[in-house]
Amino acid sequence: MAAVNFVIIGYGGMGSYHEKNLMSSEKEKINLVGVYDILEERQEVARAKGLSTYESFEEVLADKRIEVVLIAVPNDLHKSMSIAALKAGKHVVCEKPATLNTEEFDEILAVAADTGNRFIVHQNRRWDPDFLIVRDLYQSQPIGSVFQIESRVNGANGIPGDWRHLKKHGGGMLLDWGIHLLDQMLWLVDSPIKDVQVDFSYVLGDEVDDGFISFITFENGIKAIVEVGTTNYVKLPRWYVKATEGTARIDDWDLSGEMVRAIQTSNETMPQPIQAGVGLTKTMAPPSEDATETLSLPKASAEYDSFYSNVYHVIRDDVTPIVKNTEVRNVLQLIEQMFEQEE
Ligand code: NAD
Structure with missing residues (x-):
């Protein structure tokens, strides 16, 4: 079966780590089509490495080749970018923390359920x-x-x-x-x-x-x-x-x-x-x-399978993700409980 077409959004510390270490080890399963970063200097770094860059997030979402949008931007942007990608017909792999709280997380899951697209959180540890x-x-x-x-x-x-x-x-x-x-x-x-x-x-x-x-x-x-x-x-x-x-x-x-x-x-x-x-x-x-x-x-x-291989099989073969959204939600709920103790 064909490799899954990925794009990386946010080519900072973690975005470039994904590109360097993870994608290269799963070449037959993951195909990196390009990257997009809001900073021109990061776009230049990507181009210097031979990667294709997009001019905007909208251009990414309009690209019919892209199957998975990998979100590696600051935490507060995860929700809006994930929802936009899911609505554009893409699956999403999102960096941790998926969202800042359970309410935001539930909003994403509702859109994933509506669109039938996958939302998977990168709990790599x-x-x-x-x-x-x-x-x-x-x-x-x-x-x-x-x-x-x-x-x-x-x-x-x-x-x-x-x-x-x-x-x-x-x-x-x-x-x-x-x-x-x-x-x-x-x-x-x-x-x-x-x-x-x-x-x-x-x-x-x-x-x-x-x-x-x-x-x-x-x-x-x-x-x-x-x-x-x-x-x-x-x-x-x-x-x-x-x-x-x-x-x-x-x-x-x-x-x-x-x-x-x-x-x-x-x-x-x-x-x-x-x-x-x-x-x-x-x-x-x-x-x-x-x-x-x-x-x-x-x-x-x-x-169990590696993270990226599992994402591939979730998308191509409909297997159960190793990082389940119910588990991600439980952790976010615990974090919420911890923050509440401060108030
Ligand atoms: P970073 O600051 O190094 O990189 C973030 C990049 O996102 C920057 O290059 C920035 O220009 C870009 N960006 C900001 N707004 C954008 C937008 N609207 N559109 C496109 N690009 C935009 O941060 P980082 O350390 O790479 O962290 C990014 C995410 O990765 C965070 O959610 C963080 O928690 C996560 N992370 C995960 C791990 C892990 O082990 N799973 C490790 C480090 C970071």
Whole structure:
């Protein structure tokens, strides 16, 4: 079957990433017809790379060859551009966050339903290798049943760029990185949320949050801490996972880390008290050597199709998208609930 004809709208950081890394790996399934950016300098960069450019968004929508419009513009433009593309008879792949709230999201879904065109959100971090390891720990239980998951990203560069600093463009870290981490967590745990508490940070003095820490309790009893920081000069681990028989830590996207599992021994060896600061402790002493084993983190890969291949099959073969709109909506609803706690 023929490759699906794509256009990229917004040839900034993420638009060019789509073009460079993703499209080129799915050449038989995705055909990039051209790009459009409102900035002439970005159009020139695209042309210099041999890409075709359009003069306007309207010209894109009028091009009968285009089947999928990939929206990679600032967050506040996702809704209007997605709706215009759907109405013009195109399918839409939209960057995260799909919209700024559930109301906007429902407006898009209503148009998608009316027109019969697909709307798919690029929640690409469901394919992150570090996430896939945690998913394997959760599902295969090599350290027992997981009961607490901590997921963090820590940067020290503040909020990058221009529009991410402004509320009207949907800036702030909850909508930027938070949406990725929450999408991963909700997809992984797959249980309704019983309670959420959030604390936003405004260290940089912007009108939008530069980070947050959230505590989520799921109805199945699992607890999660999800945290984003942009002023952390010393990083905490990307993941810290506690299970009934062990603990796992993944330090970073380089997948360094370890997994320590308790060993059932017949002669139970008690830990010896250690000097701790100016006191003594047995509780916090390291476990005796024969009580635990240190294991490498499991190797994990996605048993599901890649994002772009899935989009191709959704369009050509009508398969179910991996990123479902009900899931995207649940994450947006949780984010709304978090923002409400600020008011
Ligand atoms: P960016 O500022 O680098 O790029 C945005 C581009 O959109 C700019 O080149 C700008 O000129 C262009 N633009 C603005 N208004 C436009 C319009 N009306 N028509 C056409 N072009 C227009 O921002 P970015 O970092 O590339 O982010 C873009 C989107 O991608 C955001 O929604 C962001 O959340 C998302 N994103 C996703 C990931 C991911 O991993 N999924 C990573 C980064 C960014």
